[in-house]
Amino acid sequence: MTKGSRILDRYILEEQLEKQGWTHLQVRVHGPHLIVCSQEDGERWNRARLTKVSAQYYTLSMANHRGKWESTPYRGTIGEISDLLTKQFAFALAPWPS
16 A cells, blocks of 8 residues: 555546546545545635555545544445545535535
8 A cells, every 4th residue: 555556546536526527626645545625715625535445445434514524334446436426425526605
């Protein structure tokens, strides 16, 4: 579980998010995590966190309305988790109304 593999996975996740048109989202690497955050009104808000748990698998946590991480039961490859995020959790990634 090297940082290099997380950086590659970061680019995969960013590409998937960009395909959805979500240009307000960024992905950053923080330890074993890939953190999806948004830039809203000049502030950064956490949205989702993928935690690397083995060479190829991540678990998914979502930020609640206060920004606290809440675990989900989901575990999968970067492709599986990014697909899950963009389909089943799209509501949590969408831009906030102004």
